[in-house]
Amino acid sequence: MTLTADVLALTAEQCDAEVARIGRHFIESLRRFHKRGVVLGLSGGVDSSVCAALAVKALGPKKVFGLLMPERDSKSSSADLGQVVAEQLGISWQLENIGPTVEAIGCYRWRDEAMRVVFPDYTEAWKSKIAIAGGVDGRINFFKLIVQSPDGQMHEARLNLREYLQIVAATNYKQRIRKTVEYFHADRLNYAVIGTPNRLEYDQGFFVKNGDGAADIKPIAHLYKTQVYALARHLGLPEAVCTAVPTTDTYSLQQGQDEFYFALPYQQMDLALWAHNHGRPAAELAQALGLSEAQARHVYADIDAKRRATAYLHARPALVEPVTSITD
16 A cells, blocks of 8 residues: 555544444543443534544533633634534533643733743733644754743744753643543533543653543544544534634643644654654655655654653552552
8 A cells, every 4th residue: 555645544444433433432431430420521613523522422412511712822712612613512511721720820920920030021912832843854852942022022042951841841731620620510510531642642652640631531542643534524523623724722822733843744653653663664654754764764753752751651559569459
């Protein structure tokens, strides 16, 4: 089979089969966990929207509860689109603004303190984001801080490790507070919590431990992002969801996932991950993506490096010895 985007394509029949398979998994999981339904955060993005639609297909709308959880750096369109999805699916939903909570816990204060080390004039009136560089060119990944001053001027500088870690640790509060809210409602309703990572995110560790990485059911972690988009159209989700560009929705400046974490845009990363998983040579990937063979090798190396670096995120707590009375 020639390495093209077609290797990730799903026919209508395959989409139907996948919806049915995931539906059975929902039902079996809830039975095993002794839960009555599911809770999930709705960001307005394709992953959470597809997870919600799959849950409704399997369980019915009365057993699915959605949460819209913006904060001051969120795009206003995120909550708006999440509400559109919830109302189209006919599920109950609630708006929980986490901004005051993450501010009280120090998210913005710790983040801004680190940013002022790099740009001393930085205030909360500025906008900011982090961008990754290096991987596709075979260099060690490093991160840049990009800021916009109130007069609209853009500035960027390479981040030292200490400031990078502090900024990321501070912004991780957002995902962890959201998950706390989800589990509150899950406990209140005796529901299970849905996690929404796709295969690219799950494989490459693009999630926060005990934040968006925490869940009882992860129904699309085996599906490449391209396939999630195919399911979105198959399930009849709004066009704005089906065409949404993946973003982190974490920083105040617009930021794509590829800019923050991945070496390439998701369509190319999907194909690279599939090719790597199926043992396709770098030369074949290079031809498929229009890269040099050296760049394709660097992409494969970056995939492996991220797997090594994020193995901790997948790890269970380290026990001195197995507790044999507890089974999975």
